[in-house]
Amino acid sequence: MEDKDVKKEEHKAPKHGGDNSSDPRIIAFVCNWCTYSGADLAGTSRMKYSDNVRVIKLPCTGRIDPLFIVEAFKKGAKGVLVSGCHPGDCHYTSGNYHSRRKYATFRDLLGYLGVDLDRVEFSWVSASEGNKWVSIINEFTDKIKSLPGKSTDIFTKK
């Protein structure tokens, strides 16, 4: 029964972003001003990075509802990245501080729920750090690939 399900899922899964550890779907929630611009800079500088990531742009990391992260996992993401302006550089003065505080508490809750905390990452990427964006995406993707890949495996085995 279990095997059949897995087969069915494999059949359903598109070639990219599929349900296996070799091609995990990664969703990045980024702020418009720093990280989104940093990612654009990586583009204009023609840097190359892993194509597993899908970016969702928001005005500010302060806008990122923790439930977005839960939703992303529910919809099959194997890793979720949150990235915004460096502390002190928030376009909106303090949105990234709210986000950081919220994230600190929320991370604990995710852990309590049993989510493998290796799958959520928080980072600061400024508009001038195209190279940092590239290395964060590459490293995070490699890390996610090294983790077990089945859909239920966002949870740690206890």
Next chain:
Amino acid sequence: MSRIGVFVCWCGSNIAGTVDVEKVREEAAKIPGVVSALDYKYMCSDPGQNSLRNIIKEKNLTGIVLAACSPHMHENTFRKAAAKEGLNPYFVEIANIREQVSWVHEDKERATAKAVDLMKMMVEKVKRDRPIEDVRVPLNKKALVIGGGIAGIQAALDIANGGVEVILVEKEPSIGGRMIQLDETFPTLDCSSCIMTPKMVEANQHPNIKLYTYSEVEDISGYIGNFKVKIKKKARSVVEKDCTGCGECWNACPMHKNVKSEFNVNLSERTAIYVPFPQAVPLVPVLDRSVCLHFKKGGKCQKCYDACGPKCINFDLQDEIIEETVGAIVASTGYDLMDTSMYGEYGYGKYKDVISGLQFERLLSASGPTEGVIKRPSDGKTPQTIVFVQCVGSRDPEKGVPYCSKVCCMYTAKHAKLFAHKVHGSQSYVFYIDIRSTSKGYEEFVRGTMEQDGAIYLRGRVSKIYEDEGKLIVKGADTLSGNQVEIAADMVVLATGVIPKKGSDKLAQMLGISYDKYGFFTESHPKLRPAESSTAGIFLAGMAQGPRDIPESVVSGSAAASKILGLFSKNEYEVEGTIANVNEATCVACFYCQRVCAYNAISKKEIKDRSGKLIKVVANVNPGLCTGCGACVNACFSKSIDVKGFMDDQIYAEIKALAV
């Protein structure tokens, strides 16, 4: 029912080289709600935009998605094109398949798959877009300039000459700021008072400028176009309109010793009732109540009152609070000098003849304590040898500040030059780290000081200064020759680092503008918006932003003024409509949103029924203040607040579109 058009741009081969644009178009056409899908070589070109506009019209589109370059590039272009066809410009969404797909990935199949995903996300988002109207805020066409130094005066004059009323607030008894303290200015050696005083007088007499000296901004609320300002006019004890500036009062004042003159940087004394300097604007004295015998000894002394002809001295005057409404503000609060007493090895504060650069300016100045004759503070003798030490406090991350004060190289060269001009046969030595002389005529000026005026420049630091038989022995290193040097000097002048004006951080908090870790106000963008603060309607000028010289301060004052005149050339200020919106029906008035709002944009609103009975209190967003950051959305427990353009359902739809 949505009628979405998807436009896939090739961007020549920039996108089409790595992304199968036809595949993206085909996938788009399969999505329910998409009625038109098209790919084109250059969507941003005129023909591209025209085809977009034609299809909006033909297919009566309710939303469009462009799979193209970054929204930071052409979002506005396409929004404008859509608006021309009567479509709400916020019904345009961009899937960034160039900067974040074709330029960063190499595998065409996988890049195409990603492009399709991003396009799908945006289709789902645009389906849930609501029309957004840009907000128009009415403007009170009056400006406030805080700080009456050269930058503030320039800003005030430019705004006033543009036909707009200006309120100029200065903390000190006179306008003029630091510049009026200077003697001659580099690199032209024109006298500071000669070029500054006419500007000060012009500012005072300008019909569009209302001048408040000896006054401070006490409170500011509101937002662009509508700032409510409270100005505290400190009690001067002199009725300004009656005073003739004759000087009988300060000549009669018995307190002519023991009170140091702030203007002369403690090199002379002043009376309790005083004008800081003879060319003060306005030429109306201030009675310093903290030292006046009348106030200290219970009203016995009133010699100034007796001496005053027009009887304009009034001991009973009180601080006054003046309220004004302005549409824009310039913050030009200037700078202070660092306290350098922590450099024990230099002996500032310990040896009388170790002075700061600003003190040396006062010694050079014809209106200064020595009437322009350079004299040692200790014994009044004219020095023959002066050692100048550059970078005292600046460029010193350990004890001082890491940044460069920018003006010290030049004013030290000027000091050495003027010293050579005034005391023939004298010798000056300059200890420097680097010489920074990058503006027009600056390098030549420094060269002249070295070559014509014979100043000896030593590259290195001073390790110790001590007094020995009336001389100051300066020990230092000359790193170019590798020798230790010892100079017996008559006087030492320290080029002291600059820091933001005391209290400017408090002002920044009051204004709601950001400042860096040193306290300098930060620009909205360091390169592209150097005259604007992070808060709409508040502009910056002068040294309050960071070290700069006089021409740069003048430029920044004019820049702030032209920004304000530009702003005031319209009757209303347009704000992007992507701001927070409260659902009053579900709001429970917890006001967590108010706590997280960095812009004080949320206030309490009372909802009353027809008879005037209070039904409930809800959060209310001030569109002039809200920037649409969305921090309030996440703080809201009852999900009653949302940011237009980034609504919860849109984000969830985007995530859903990415489901695997």
